[in-house]
Amino acid sequence: MEILDILIIGGGPIGLNCALEAQKNNLTYLVIEKGTIVNSLYNYPLYMRFFSSAEKLEIDGIPFLSAAPKPGRQDALEYYQGIARHREININLYEKVLQVSRTGAVFDIETSKGAYKAKNVIISTGFYDIPNLMNIPGENLPKVKHYYTEPYPYAKQKVVVIGSSNSAVDAALETYRKGADVTMIIRQSAISESVKYWVKPDIENRIAEGSIKAYFNAEAAEITENSVIFKDKNGQISEIENDFVLALTGYLPDFDFLRNSGIELQGDCLNPLYHPETMETNVPDLYLAGVVCGGKDTHLWFIENSRVHAEMIVGNILSKNN
Missing domain, CATH: 3.50.50.60 (FAD/NAD(P)-binding domain)
Known part of the structure; x- marks a missing residue:
């Protein structure tokens, strides 16, 4: 050899x-x-x-x-x-x-x-x-995606994007513009400073006007067939209806x-x-x-x-x- x-x-x-x-x-x-x-x-x-x-x-x-x-x-x-x-x-x-x-x-x-x-x-x-897994119940459901390719499958769907990195922000903006109802769950208190400088104002403006909902200082706790359960920094639990989860956590x-x-x-x-x-x-x-x-x-x-x-x-x- x-x-x-x-x-x-x-x-x-x-x-x-x-x-x-x-x-x-x-x-x-x-x-x-x-x-x-x-x-x-x-x-x-x-x-x-x-x-x-x-x-x-x-x-x-x-x-x-x-x-x-x-x-x-x-x-x-x-x-x-x-x-x-x-x-x-x-x-x-x-x-x-x-x-x-x-x-x-x-x-x-x-x-x-x-x-x-x-x-x-x-x-x-x-x-x-x-993928950097969250290790929460429901993470292995078919509706949970750890990779994002394009926005078209998510038209008219309730989409939760977990994370605030470049990939998460791109996914939130693109799916929103193709008709998805987008909610972001973000562990930090703001959008990541590492997000591309020409994209960061866009996502911040969409959140400010309410086009994209965002929960800061929050963590996903469980994913079910029809919802996502998350908690804030005070431990308060909330649940929202959901069709797809884009868990872009790195x-x-x-x-x-x-x-x-x-x-x-x-x-x-x-x-x-x-x-x-x-x-x-x-x-x-x-x-x-x-x-x-x-x-x-x-x-x-x-x-x-x-x-x-x-x-x-x-x-x-x-x-x-x-």
Whole structure:
């Protein structure tokens, strides 16, 4: 069996950037992705627009051309998937990595379709796969959605949106404009400051005029077939009629996979242990890249500030070979 120089887990923007860096330095590599190319972006809301401008989303200096000041989901899919095609990135799709273990100086990687060996492994799996569950009764009902794609299914429905992040605010505004009766349940006392600056006044104005109802300092307590029960900061219980719940309470990295790979997790945010100058974890020759580095703090790393990880990692690998 061939022993690769690098096996990259995750075919998102940062995983692709790591592959391009390996290519430039004549290292043998393989990217393994459990879905399609940039699978997380593919699963974003259909009409989502990035906070960043196009040039901040570029990888390997390849121009990202966008007619709009803020590129959208489709622009990003065209850009990143186009790079994978034209640069002939070595990538296996719809293949899930099950286990990473080390035998001597080589990693054994078991997947849903086979097995591989590599001298180095980069985990660049993002955080969009596992919803941050509320763990309340009724959360598993069919009417509860942890992912939002488009507003049309919710026309003329009573929709509860839980959360106040960008995804929650976008879902509330879009479903409201397609005829839904929208109520937001928000744990904080205000809309999150991280919401896109051109969207935040819109949602605040809709709440102020009463077009979208919002309960601040509130938490969902139970979801039933026909209602949502929630409580305020004083413990007072309220119940409202409901058809659908969009529980957009955030997402988490696969911490079990990181632990099983031997990576130490620290603190309340379960921050993975890695060297900030090389991105190497406590497991020698096992690296982290991209959003996964932040643990539960998923607002710490983005495409634009983690693009440098690829060069840092490959540089460290090359320095060990010299």
